Amino acid sequence: MDITKLLSISLGAILVNNFILVQCLGICPFMGVSKKMDTAMGMGFAVIFVMGLASALCYPVNVLLMKLDLEYMQTVAFILVIAALVQFVEMFLKKSMPSLYEALGVYLPLITTNCAVLGVVLLNVQEGYNFIESVVYGITGGVGFLLAIVLFASIRERLQFSEPPKAFQGFPIALITAGLMALSFMGFSGLQVW
Amino acid sequence: MNFGKQLKDGLLTQNPVLVQLLGMCSTLAITTSISNGLGMGVSVLIILTCSNVVISLLRKIIPDQIRIAAYIVVIAGFVTMVDLLLQAYFQDIAESLGVFIPLIVVNCIILARAESFASKNKVLPAALDGICQGIGYTLVLLVMSAIRELLGSGSLAGNQIFPADYGALMMALPVGGFLTLGCLIALMQWAQDKAANKGGK
Numbered sequence: 564m565d566i567t568k569l570l571s572i573s574l575g576a577i578l579v580n581n582f583i584l585v586q587c588l589g590i591c592p593f594m595g596v597s598k599k600m601d602t603a604m605g606m607g608f609a610v611i612f613v614m615g616l617a618s619a620l621c622y623p624v625n626v627l628l629m630k631l632d633l634e635y636m637q638t639v640a641f642i643l644v645i646a647a648l649v650q651f652v653e654m655f656l657k658k659s660m661p662s663l664y665e666a667l668g669v670y671l672p673l674i675t676t677n678c679a680v681l682g683v684v685l686l687n688v689q690e691g692y693n694f695i696e697s698v699v700y701g702i703t704g705g706v707g708f709l710l711a712i713v714l715f716a717s718i719r720e721r722l723q724f725s726e727p728p729k730a731f732q733g734f735p736i737a738l739i740t741a742g743l744m745a746l747s748f749m750g751f752s753g754l755q756v757w
Numbered sequence: 758m759n760f761g762k763q764l765k766d767g768l769l770t771q772n773p774v775l776v777q778l779l780g781m782c783s784t785l786a787i788t789t790s791i792s793n794g795l796g797m798g799v800s801v802l803i804i805l806t807c808s809n810v811v812i813s814l815l816r817k818i819i820p821d822q823i824r825i826a827a828y829i830v831v832i833a834g835f836v837t838m839v840d841l842l843l844q845a846y847f848q849d850i851a852e853s854l855g856v857f858i859p860l861i862v863v864n865c866i867i868l869a870r871a872e873s874f875a876s877k878n879k880v881l882p883a884a885l886d887g888i889c890q891g892i893g894y895t896l897v898l899l900v901m902s903a904i905r906e907l908l909g910s911g912s913l914a915g916n917q918i919f920p921a922d923y924g925a926l927m928m929a930l931p932v933g934g935f936l937t938l939g940c941l942i943a944l945m946q947w948a949q950d951k952a953a954n955k956g957g958k
Contacts, residue, residue: 587786587931591865594781635841638859639833646826675829678782678863685856730947734778735939742935749930 569699572692576703579754582679583711584745589679593712594737603716604709611705613652613674614683617645618701621684622694641684649675679708711748715741760885767889773866774897774938775945780866784898785934787857791914794902796850798895800843800858804835805867805894806887809875811835813883816876828871833862866894901941905933 582588589610596606621641628634653671656664664671674680683704687697718740727736773779783801787793811831812819819827840858843851851858861867870890875883906912909929911919927933 585931587782587934588860590781590785591779594778635837638837638840638862639830642829642833642862643826646829675825676863676865676868678860681863682856682860685859689856728943730943730950731939732946735943735946738935738939738942742932742939745930745932745935746927749927749932 569696572696572700573703573706574754576700577707577710578748578751581707581711581748581751582682582704583708584741584748585752586682588682589677589708592673592677593708593715593741594734595673597712597716597719597737600713600716600720603712607705607709607712609671609674610677610679610708611702613645613649613677614680614705614708615698615702616652617648617680617684618687618697619694620644620648622687622697625688637685637688638681642681645680645684646675679704711744715744718744763882763885763889764892767886767891767893768896769893771890772893772897772945773869773890774894775942776949777866777869778942779869780864780894781938783857783860783864784901785931785938787854788898788902788905788934788937789909789929790853790906790912791899791902792850793853794898795895796843796847796854797857798891798898800839800854801861801864801866801894802888802891804832804839804861805870805891806884807835808832808867809870809883809887810880812871812875813878813880819876824876825868825872828868828876829862832867832871836861866890897941901934901937904937905929909933 576582580586583590583593592606592610597603621644624640624644625637628636628640633640649672653664656671683701687700690700692700719737722736722740731739767773769776771777774781774784780801783797787797808828808831812828815827815831836859839861840851843854843858870886874886878886903913905928906914907918909924909926911917911921911924925933928937
């Protein structure tokens, strides 16, 4: 296995092509659950978990679809796999790890409609990653999501004590903050593992 | 049916992006040029209308517990159709929108309208709702992509307005999307605030 390639995939997914701030995937949960630090953490870890698993599961599904000449069914098949996966993870956690289930709460089912999850699966297919690369891309993409949402949540906690102009209160100022964060992430572009 | 009111809801008072704050991902990612914005907007308009009609037709058949999964399958079906149509007839747009066409499946606007409107209303109002919300979404995309294309690359719908060298690269990147959308929503809040004050006095 080519370690350098895996490293450069990870670096790309976490920093250079960060899912939220550079590729604009998964903005809804990024905006929705970033008001508090601990919920942001919970969401971040849940996303890492689901993105890794979804990448692993959709790889064989895609191979099967290619065999059957049904590539145009990719979107439908993947979204069903993800929805089923989230449902299973929810049931599994409820039975075996109730504490973690409690902590994730309502965010778990919401992950189904997180476009970062479907996005990572589609990108895996587009980039032609093999099984291990897909899983690594899924997990590190999730880590990038966690990084961005935790940073953003910590800024937003402080933002509550500031006084923006009335029209900018709430959502607009959060978007502008996210814009400035995206600006700083632009600094990573061009970074490469040799 | 009250077409005028639904249209006003879709365009202004209940605008999917500016007021309901739905469908952020595609709004931010693809509004780099007017052709992209228009392609995305029209695709969503078509998918939203079709899925609203089908879901409204099926609303008495779909059991309550699995309704979300059923909606997603209906939506994914229409997204696949639009994806294939775009690839067949509008290759440029399909290429530049890339992964964001299949991602319409998880665009919260469509699921939200299915859940909150189409599953409770008859076919005709549901179709109208799809059209109006779709127009509202397309309009926001057009405004955003016009601003970003003009400031980012100095052109409007492909016509060069001022030399491309003067364009700020920042506006064409996600940064520009966040900033533009932030300012647009702020403008909307300001307008709503003003309207509310007027109504109060």
